[in-house]
Structure formats: structure tokens, C-alpha cells
Amino acid sequence: MMEEKEQIRIDKYLWAVRLFKTRSIAAEECKKGRVMIDGQPVKSSRVVKVGDIISVKSPPIVKQYKVLALAGNRMGAKLTPDFIKDVTPEEDLEFLRLTQIANKLNRPRGLGRPTKKERRDLDEFFDSGEDL
Known part of the structure; x- marks a missing residue:
């Protein structure tokens, strides 16, 4: 010190x-x-x-x-x-936590990386097209 x-x-x-x-x-x-x-x-x-x-x-x-x-x-x-x-202040930290959670949940569709389910749907869609 x-x-x-x-x-x-x-x-x-x-x-x-x-x-x-x-x-x-x-x-x-x-x-x-x-x-x-x-x-x-x-x-x-x-x-x-x-x-x-x-x-x-x-x-x-x-x-x-x-x-x-x-x-x-x-x-x-x-x-x-x-x-x-x-x-x-604790209420500010709580507000920050809630804001971060809300931002994670509100990802607009089509933006960012696809979720696992979206990825599986995409793979299924493209794999089904090869059989034709």
C-alpha cells in the first residue's frame, strides 16, 4: 500500500x-x-x-x-x-441482473447464432432436399 x-x-x-x-x-x-x-x-x-x-x-x-x-x-x-x-446500491445491481436476463430472452429471431432447435431444423430442411 x-x-x-x-x-x-x-x-x-x-x-x-x-x-x-x-x-x-x-x-x-x-x-x-x-x-x-x-x-x-x-x-x-x-x-x-x-x-x-x-x-x-x-x-x-x-x-x-x-x-x-x-x-x-x-x-x-x-x-x-x-x-x-x-x-x-443493491436495487441498481438487481435492475442490472433483470436487464441482462431480459436481453438474453428477447433475442429477435434471425439475429445472432441459431439455437440448437433452429440448427436441427435447418439441418433437417437441407438434408431432406438431397433425397429428391
């Missing part, structure tokens, strides 16, 4: 705690206004302090994280709970 006196940019912190795959993606999200502290969009150069609540827009919800400690270097996934805590 780093001392609290050290200053860490928000884009570097979000990358270090594995919220974003690259630092440039984290900086881009800040630039687009999807990263906020205290409800205010922040620039990627904003300094993070212990105790800050970081909000990240991840449609259809806004996820919230509390800064527990500062980190400048990327860490393993097992270490992230020591540095950041997900404080997203």
Missing part, C-alpha cells in the same frame, strides 16, 4: 484497481463524462483521495466505488478489495 500523501490521477487509479483494461480507456471514459466524483464529471488528471466515492456510468446503471487506499501500479484481481469497494 502507498502512503496517503502520494497523489494518484484518477485514470491511473481506475486502471490500477482493474476497473478499466487500459489507462487510455480510463482517460477516455473521464473525457466522455462517464466518471464522476461527488456527482461531478472529472478530468483524467483529477487526484483521488482515500474516502472518495467514484461513480462510473455503465449503462443501464451507475456503479459506485469507495476508495479505500491508493495504488499507482496495476495489481492482481485478488488484491483489489483492499483498495476499492463496490458500494453500488
Whole structure:
């Protein structure tokens, strides 16, 4: 863990705690206004302090994280709970789960990969045409 006196940019912190795959993606999200502290969009150069609540827009919800400690270097996934805590309200997480389930069930016919049944029907249709 780093001392609290050290200053860490928000884009570097979000990358270090594995919220974003690259630092440039984290900086881009800040630039687009999807990263906020205290409800205010922040620039990627904003300094993070212990105790800050970081909000990240991840449609259809806004996820919230509390800064527990500062980190400048990327860490393993097992270490992230020591540095950041997900404080997203439970009702938002439930809404996200329901939305994901609804999206899986509402695949329009003809889009995406065929289901097993659709595949069998297609195979049966094309195999029956060869006998003629």
C-alpha cells in the first residue's frame, strides 16, 4: 500500500484497481463524462483521495466505488478489495441482473447464432432436399 500523501490521477487509479483494461480507456471514459466524483464529471488528471466515492456510468446503471487506499501500479484481481469497494446500491445491481436476463430472452429471431432447435431444423430442411 502507498502512503496517503502520494497523489494518484484518477485514470491511473481506475486502471490500477482493474476497473478499466487500459489507462487510455480510463482517460477516455473521464473525457466522455462517464466518471464522476461527488456527482461531478472529472478530468483524467483529477487526484483521488482515500474516502472518495467514484461513480462510473455503465449503462443501464451507475456503479459506485469507495476508495479505500491508493495504488499507482496495476495489481492482481485478488488484491483489489483492499483498495476499492463496490458500494453500488443493491436495487441498481438487481435492475442490472433483470436487464441482462431480459436481453438474453428477447433475442429477435434471425439475429445472432441459431439455437440448437433452429440448427436441427435447418439441418433437417437441407438434408431432406438431397433425397429428391
